[in-house]
Amino acid sequence: MYKPKDSSTSPRYTGVRTFMRLEQIKTTEDVDFVVVGNPYDTAVSNRIGARGGPQHIRDFSVLLRPYNPVQKINIFDYCSGVDYGDFEIVPQNIHKSYDIVKEELGKILDNNITPIILGGDHSISLGHLRAFAEKHGPIALVHFDSHSDTWDNYFGEKYMHGTPFRRAVEEGLIDTEHSIQVGLRGPLYGPEDETDPEDLGFKTIPMHEVKKLGYEEVLRQIHERVGDRPVFVSYDIDFVDPAFAPGTGTPEIGGPDSHEALEYVRGLHGLDIKGFDLVEVLPEYDHGEITAALASAVAFEMISLVAMKKREQQNK
Numbered sequence: 001m002y003k004p005k006d007s008s009t010s011p012r013y014t015g016v017r018t019f020m021r022l023e024q025i026k027t028t029e030d031v032d033f034v035v036v037g038n039p040y041d042t043a044v045s046n047r048i049g050a051r052g053g054p055q056h057i058r059d060f061s062v063l064l065r066p067y068n069p070v071q072k073i074n075i076f077d078y079c080s081g082v083d084y085g086d087f088e089i090v091p092q093n094i095h096k097s098y099d100i101v102k103e104e105l106g107k108i109l110d111n112n113i114t115p116i117i118l119g120g121d122h123s124i125s126l127g128h129l130r131a132f133a134e135k136h137g138p139i140a141l142v143h144f145d146s147h148s149d150t151w152d153n154y155f156g157e158k159y160m161h162g163t164p165f166r167r168a169v170e171e172g173l174i175d176t177e178h179s180i181q182v183g184l185r186g187p188l189y190g191p192e193d194e195t196d197p198e199d200l201g202f203k204t205i206p207m208h209e210v211k212k213l214g215y216e217e218v219l220r221q222i223h224e225r226v227g228d229r230p231v232f233v234s235y236d237i238d239f240v241d242p243a244f245a246p247g248t249g250t251p252e253i254g255g256p257d258s259h260e261a262l263e264y265v266r267g268l269h270g271l272d273i274k275g276f277d278l279v280e281v282l283p284e285y286d287h288g289e290i291t292a293a294l295a296s297a298v299a300f301e302m303i304s305l306v307a308m309k310k311r312e313q314q315n316k
Contacts, residue, residue: 002031003076004066012062018083019057019118019299020064025082028111032079033306035116035299036108037086038277040097043123043160047249053281054086054118056247057299060292068304070266075303078310084108084115094159098127105131109274114306116299119279121249122149125234126164126173128277132232133173136274140178140229141165142222144264145236146185146207146252148197161249161280169200176201178229180222182264183207183239186252207254215260219267226271233268233276233302237295245294247286258294265301269308276302 004021018024019035028034037054044050067074075081087104089097101124108115109131117128122145132139143149147162150169154160158167168174181197185207188194197204203225210218238248241255256264281295 001076002080002082007062007065017055017059017062019296020061022081022083024085026085027082028108028113030080031082031113032310033081033114033116033303034084034108035081035118036084037118038089038101038120038124038127039086040089040091040094040119040124041121042092043094044121044249045154045160045162047282047285049282049284050119050121050249050280052283053120053279053295056281056283056286056292057118057278057295058083060289061296061299064296064300068300071269071304071308073304073307073311075307078307078314081303094123098130101127102131102134106134109135114273115275116302117275117277118299119277119281121161122234122236122279123159123161123164124279125277126159126167128275129164129168129173129232130171132274136230138172138175139274140175140226140231142179142226142231142233142268142271143181144183144234144239145181146183146238146255147236147250148181148184148193148202148204150196150200150202151193166196166200175229178226178231179203180205180225182218182222183210183255185254210256215256215263215267219264222268223270228272230272230274232274235265235276235278235298236280237278237291238280240294245291247282247284247291248280249282250280261294262297262301265298265305269305273305273309278302
């Protein structure tokens with residue numbers, strides 16, 4: 001059983017910085033989840049620097065403790081996990097990086113381990129979805145973001161952080177009939193940018209509707225849409241209002257606050273979640289580490305869902 005160091009007996013400022021002070025071991029034995037970094041960030045359209053996101057989140061995560069008082073669970077009573085390190089991507093070669101990530105992620109999935117992947121820009125999700133689709137077939141997607149990332153190209157390039165989910169649909173990786181995008185907002189180039197996701201088959205709930213509906217109704221619609229399908233969750237930190245998450249590459253005002261940001265993850269309990277990614281954390285713009293604080297808490301809630309699922313399986 002792998003679990004974090006106890007910070008009540010071991011000072012947080014000692015040792016190598018891993019997520020939540022987990023053991024840093026590249027293993028698929030005796031683990032239920034792994035935290036792994038994907039520091040690729042050269043497919044962005046604005047600010048670069050999300051390559052530092054995985055370590056930035058890890059650095060702050062040493063403040064996390066194993067008991068989740070909202071979900072009423074001690075994670076490590078039910079599951080074992082490690083910090084797997086980072087995928088060894090190739091800077092500025094997105095296609096080689098996709099191949100490396102798919103192969104390494106495939107090893108994790110073949111052992112029925114749930115990965116919590118820290119990015120990196122959002123282009124990385126295409127590589128993740130290739131691995132999940134190879135394991136599970138076309139997979140449902142729950143996507144929290146201020147952008148749909150369904151553009152056909154950016155600067156004439158087909159593989160950018162604004163295009164991964166269009167490419168994934170074209171490759172048959174996503175079960176769009178059971179997929180949903182939540183939080184979309186901000187100025188666009190034209191009305192077609194607003195309709196493109198639904199033309200591809202996604203259900204969308206733009207942020208102005210999210211605010212009217214409230215997060216409980218939004219979560220109900222997510223569960224209704226996904227049903228019992230295997231699902232991958234992709235969480236762009238710019239889903240959150242930049243007042244609470246300024247450290248990101250393409251911030252959009254008018255998003256949820258930090259409490260709501262966590263509630264959307266907590267409310268996914270009951271879905272057949274196979275993995276998560278959390279992307280677009282950019283340390284350079286993270287004043288006072290408030291984005292890292294939020295991102296580490298989001299990842300903690302993701303891990304809590306893994307533990308809750310294990311608890312239910314053990315109690316059957």
